[in-house]
């Protein structure tokens with residue numbers, strides 16, 4: 001029988017293409033999920049429902065569809081919930097290059113974040129953050145760096161000192177903004193936050209050197225949540241290039257400090273503390289450890305704080321009634337020319353609610369990563385050894401089951417505590433953010449100087465949103481700002 005060319009194409013179309021499509025659709029399932037399913041049959045557990053996506057990319061395209069193209073990030077989880085049901089808030093998938101379990105209920109997140117014996121941190125971008133950084137370290141080495149970090153940035157005395165230290169730059173920045181008249185709050189908030197971090201972490205003063213570092217850190221942060229693909233043109237590759245340059249700058253700084261000695265500097269900063277940290281045997285950190293940790297801390301604290309400040313500006317412009325109440329509260333604590341203190345801020349009840357609500361809705365840490373050290377069981381579901389676990393913190397804050405009318409900015413919802421486990425903007429368990437009080441403090445200080453001295457409005461009241469690498473209005477919150 002003679003096979004015609006068109007017949008052959010038809011056969012390919014009807015037979016082979018769907019077959020390839022089918023194989024692509026199930027490839028990851030056969031590769032990752034099926035072996036676990038066999039393992040589960042012996043112990044009565046099962047893998048959470050969900051789809052493992054296509055080879056290599058997994059569900060990345062699906063994820064990007066919701067986060068980047070249709071801009072409805074919560075529908076990524078809503079879609080799973082509608083398709084597969086609640087499933088104790090666990091779904092299987094393949095994201096950021098690994099087979100993964102998504103956790104999006106309060107109980108699943110609490111369990112995962114508190115079980116350090118079962119899960120290690122599993123940031124997909126450890127190469128960018130640094131393998132010796134507090135963010136990547138485990139066990140006793142993590143505990144050692146963590147205790148120093150907490151002492152340096154999260155104790156009342158330190159916070160009191162930092163509260164005063166950051167204010168000159170915040171005041172100067174606001175004056176400069178009002179002189180310019182129109183600014184993009186995201187860029188400006190980043191600048192002032194980076195200047196402050198540069199000062200109290202490493203004693204760096206504003207100038208071209210700090211501007212270069214700022215750009216390099218921005219490049220690194222972009223790569224942290226991208227597909228870990230180290231080929232030219234990708235965000236990941238660019239982030240690694242930036243990291244190399246950042247390392248060179250800090251290595252030079254460390255060498256300079258070693259030559260000059262401590263007496264050469266007026267203030268003892270975080271970098272000095274890291275350089276002098278000793279373990280139980282009296283051994284100092286290696287330079288590589290110091291470098292990874294200073295870089296890790298800046299990555300963790302920089303964009304998160306600036307984005308929260310940007311969102312505060314945004315919400316206060318959108319909700320004049322909230323702004324008015326804030327002003328009333330702040331006018332009472334304003335003392336001519338003096339800085340506001342941390343103790344003043346602790347007393348500002350409404351401000352603290354505004355800060356909490358801003359951070360809840362800003363969702364700057366939309367998710368955090370863990371990796372199962374061994375097969376783990378949670379309420380009859382298996383979390384397989386070696387798989388990533390993605391604690392989907394964002395969904396906790398935007399799920400109507402947890403917060404009434406969740407997307408509405410309503411500081412009064414903080415009149416009482418949230419339902420247990422529903423507010424995890426700073427994570428939870430032994431790795432809860434050590435910068436949480438510092439971040440809250442900086443947002444509150446910023447709000448103080450803003451509301452007592454300035455009026456501002458959004459240039460684009462209906463600007464669209466973008467959600468990657470972090471949620472923010474596409475115009476970066478462009479504002480017209482002037483002195484009151």
Ligand code: HEM
Nearest residue numbers: 134135300301304305308365368425426427431433435439
């Ligand atoms: C609004 C601002 C901030 C948010 C929403 C935030 C959020 C988070 C979250 C969710 C975690 C947990 C990560 C995990 O469990 O794997 C975390 C950890 C961390 N954060 Fe923050 N953070 C903020 C500001 C800061 C600041 C200002 C600093 C320091 C200057 C900081 C330093 C850190 C560090 C070092 C860790 C790692 C802790 C560990 O692994 O033990 N963060 N942050």
